Amino acid sequence: MARRVGLEVSLACAEAAKLANVDVIAAYPITPQTHIVEHLAELVADGHLDAEFVPVESEHSAMSACVGSSAAGARTFTSSSSQGLALMHEILFIASAMRLPIVMAVANRALSGPLNIWNDHSDIMAERDIGWVQTFAENGQEVLDLTLHAFKVAEDARVCLPVIVNMDGFLLTHVIEPLLMPDQAEVDAYLPAFAPQQRLDISKPISMGMVGMPEVYTEAKKATLEALLGSYEVVKEHWAGMAEQFGRSYKPIETYRAEDAEVLFVTMGSLGETCMTAIDEMREQGLKVGSVRIRLWRPFPVEDFLAAIKGAGGLIVIDRALSPGVPAGPVATELMGLLYAKGLKVPVHNFVAGLGGRDVTREDFKKMLQKAKDAFAAGGEMTCEMVGVKE
Amino acid sequence: MSLAADALKNFEKITPKNIPLVEPLSKGHRGCQGCGEVLALRMVAKAVGSSMIAVSATGCMEIITSPYPQTAWEVPWIHVAFENTAAVASGIEAGRKALIRKGRMADDGAKVVAYAGDGATADIGMQALSGALERGHDFTYICLDNEAYMNTGIQRSSSTPWGAGTTTSPAGKKSKGQMTWKKNMAAIAAAHNIPYVATASPAFHLDLMNKVKKAITEAITVPGPAYVHIFSPCPTGWRCAPEDSLETARLVVNTRVFPLYEVIDGRYVLSRDVKKPKPVEDYLNIHRRFRHLKPEDIAVIQKRVGQDWDRLMALVKATNPEASAE
Numbered sequence: 001m002a003r004r005v006g007l008e009v010s011l012a013c014a015e016a017a018k019l020a021n022v023d024v025i026a027a028y029p030i031t032p033q034t035h036i037v038e039h040l041a042e043l044v045a046d047g048h049l050d051a052e053f054v055p056v057e058s059e060h061s062a063m064s065a066c067v068g069s070s071a072a073g074a075r076t077f078t079s080s081s082s083q084g085l086a087l088m089h090e091i092l093f094i095a096s097a098m099r100l101p102i103v104m105a106v107a108n109r110a111l112s113g114p115l116n117i118w119n120d121h122s123d124i125m126a127e128r129d130i131g132w133v134q135t136f137a138e139n140g141q142e143v144l145d146l147t148l149h150a151f152k153v154a155e156d157a158r159v160c161l162p163v164i165v166n167m168d169g170f171l172l173t174h175v176i177e178p179l180l181m182p183d184q185a186e187v188d189a190y191l192p193a194f195a196p197q198q199r200l201d202i203s204k205p206i207s208m209g210m211v212g213m214p215e216v217y218t219e220a221k222k223a224t225l226e227a228l229l230g231s232y233e234v235v236k237e238h239w240a241g242m243a244e245q246f247g248r249s250y251k252p253i254e255t256y257r258a259e260d261a262e263v264l265f266v267t268m269g270s271l272g273e274t275c276m277t278a279i280d281e282m283r284e285q286g287l288k289v290g291s292v293r294i295r296l297w298r299p300f301p302v303e304d305f306l307a308a309i310k311g312a313g314g315l316i317v318i319d320r321a322l323s324p325g326v327p328a329g330p331v332a333t334e335l336m337g338l339l340y341a342k343g344l345k346v347p348v349h350n351f352v353a354g355l356g357g358r359d360v361t362r363e364d365f366k367k368m369l370q371k372a373k374d375a376f377a378a379g380g381e382m383t384c385e386m387v388g389v390k391e
Numbered sequence: 392m393s394l395a396a397d398a399l400k401n402f403e404k405i406t407p408k409n410i411p412l413v414e415p416l417s418k419g420h421r422g423c424q425g426c427g428e429v430l431a432l433r434m435v436a437k438a439v440g441s442s443m444i445a446v447s448a449t450g451c452m453e454i455i456t457s458p459y460p461q462t463a464w465e466v467p468w469i470h471v472a473f474e475n476t477a478a479v480a481s482g483i484e485a486g487r488k489a490l491i492r493k494g495r496m497a498d499d500g501a502k503v504v505a506y507a508g509d510g511a512t513a514d515i516g517m518q519a520l521s522g523a524l525e526r527g528h529d530f531t532y533i534c535l536d537n538e539a540y541m542n543t544g545i546q547r548s549s550s551t552p553w554g555a556g557t558t559t560s561p562a563g564k565k566s567k568g569q570m571t572w573k574k575n576m577a578a579i580a581a582a583h584n585i586p587y588v589a590t591a592s593p594a595f596h597l598d599l600m601n602k603v604k605k606a607i608t609e610a611i612t613v614p615g616p617a618y619v620h621i622f623s624p625c626p627t628g629w630r631c632a633p634e635d636s637l638e639t640a641r642l643v644v645n646t647r648v649f650p651l652y653e654v655i656d657g658r659y660v661l662s663r664d665v666k667k668p669k670p671v672e673d674y675l676n677i678h679r680r681f682r683h684l685k686p687e688d689i690a691v692i693q694k695r696v697g698q699d700w701d702r703l704m705a706l707v708k709a710t711n712p713e714a715s716a717e
Binding site: 023024026050051052054055056057058060061062064065066067068069070071072073074076090091094098193200201202203204205206207208209210211212213216220 | 441442443444446453454457458459460462464465466467468469470471472474475478479480481482483484485486487488489490492493495496499501518519521522523525526
């Protein structure tokens with residue numbers, strides 16, 4: 001039976017890895033630090049989790065050790081953030097190309113400089129093209145559930161790809177939330193032990209990570225891409241399994257009061273909760289506004305997104321990262337490309353908000369709505385604006 | 392505390408009569424003619440045998456043995472990137488340890504052996520190596536030292552010797568080529584207080600194979616890594632004849648330029664006492680990478696080689712107090 005607990009979300013994430021009975025955790029705790037790794041070290045030290053805890057000397061080595069451990073056939077977990085994620089960059093592409101089902105929790109935070117350890121999405125937006133399955137959690141319960149789900153998807157024989165669970169640094173990782181903690185039997189029923197497709201085995205030698213000459217490189221990339229695109233159905237299937245096992249259901253795209261909305265906010269991560277509160281307040285004032293939250297970021301759920309925005313008169317896309325030198329933030333750029341490809345002329349207004357731990361309040365949503373509505377009414381071009389810049 | 396010396400007490404040596412016939416690194420790879428590195432790696436693989444899990448850095452030995460869909464490896468082999476070989480090996484070791492302990496895998500006695508070139512060891516991979524040595528994973532790390540980045544076109548590394556011309560340390564009017572002294576990786580490995588460190592040269596093949604065998608033998612009972620630094624001639628990069636490869640591997644030892652020794656539990660043991668060293672010139676003259684050096688430059692190298700040898704002898708003496716008392 002699940003227990004209702006109040007728990008810091010970092011610890012909930014670590015508890016999920018423990019319930020998944022991971023074999024190896026290779027992690028570097030500090031660039032910047034979260035309690036995820038600390039708590040796992042504690043669980044191993046106290047004998048609550050039988051795993052090898054490898055306290056590596058950098059995130060580059062963390063991901064490298066994860067690649068080795070996963071290739072040896074072990075269920076492998078790590079966690080990172082910001083500069084640390086950037087340091088892993090090189091190996092992230094290799095992990096997906098080698099089809100290794102590593103699971104990583106990413107506490108989304110700003111990238112230096114200037115040095116800033118607080119929340120935004122600049123770290124993960126620099127890792128959009130790494131070929132991993134990626135989800136974004138909105139609250140503590142989602143962090144726990146998506147972490148369990150990540151192992152299920154990653155290790156599925158139809159997928160064999162690494163998975164990142166994104167959670168907002170501080171706004172999620174450092175707050176205590178009420179959540180339902182499943183018991184071991186429930187988790188074991190959902191997530192059996194890892195049975196690798198291939199591993200480094202002296203009785204069945206294989207070569208992994210070979211040279212890809214121009215004659216084979218394109219085909220290798222295509223094969224990995226197909227696996228990522230194919231993971232979409234598996235992601236949904238294992239969310240359905242989760243609903244059956246734990247009674248909580250998840251969708252690639254979440255909507256809130258969107259059916260009759262004229263304008264829709266598009267958000268990712270914990271901002272969705274503030275957005276919903278703001279929408280309730282705006283609805284009371286008679287404003288027909290709703291929201292769309294992207295939970296599955298890679299592979300991008302194109303049809304789900306299009307269905308969610310159907311009928312909307314305009315979109316307000318909130319980016320929590322800059323894409324310097326192009327007209328919009330990374331999420332808006334992608335969504336506009338998608339709308340164009342589908343021949344949809346939905347006006348889009350893009351705001352870059354909440355950089356480096358700057359609060360995004362309910363009032364900010366109201367101001368954004370007003371500005372966007374004015375722009376839509378004027379029939380003007382899409383603009384990208386940074387919210388709350390002090391002059 | 393278990394000691395490597397105890398684990399090696401009944402060590403069964405490889406001799407000309409029992410050289411392993413197994414070839415985990417099979418023929419058909421794409422190495423250059425006279426490559427001393429692939430020869431050394433073949434000896435390493437023979438000494439370890441078919442229970443080897445090979446972990447490769449990016450480099451010559453990786454590209455010549457694994458152009459997909461071909462592989463020269465008869466044992467499980469993995470390559471991930473340039474600078475992380477030791478970290479990958481530590482992950483494999485940790486994964487296997489957990490799986491064996493949790494009863495999900497039988498202990499098949501496989502040995503994790505990582506190998507990398509001098510650039511991947513002494514330069515870009517130094518941090519990952521130091522981390523893995525310090526954490527004490529049970530694995531063997533082999534540095535195949537050909538004294539420059541050969542795969543990419545002979546660029547200098549921190550393991551390139553003083554005076555050698557490379558494409559990024561060319562000799563010119565204002566330069567004698569490499570103007571820094573070779574980084575002493577074996578000493579750095581030994582400074583991690585690991586159970587076993589050794590240097591080897593493929594010209595002394597039994598010595599090389601026995602050191603690798605010792606490294607994997609002590610690992611069975613002694614927790615912690617082993618490090619073997621192997622001098623690996625590169626005729627292509629050193630600009631010498633392929634047939635001079637082994638001769639150069641012999642002369643580098645017999646001139647005291649590259650001494651052969653072991654560090655067992657911190658105790659320095661000389662493998663080959665070069666009582667009457669040949670002049671360094673004999674070694675340097677084989678390679679065109681040194682041809683710009685003048686007699687006074689060679690004298691500088693000769694002096695440094697003498698100092699390094701004296702320091703090594705002092706370490707041997709200092710770490711073998713009983714022997715010196717006799």
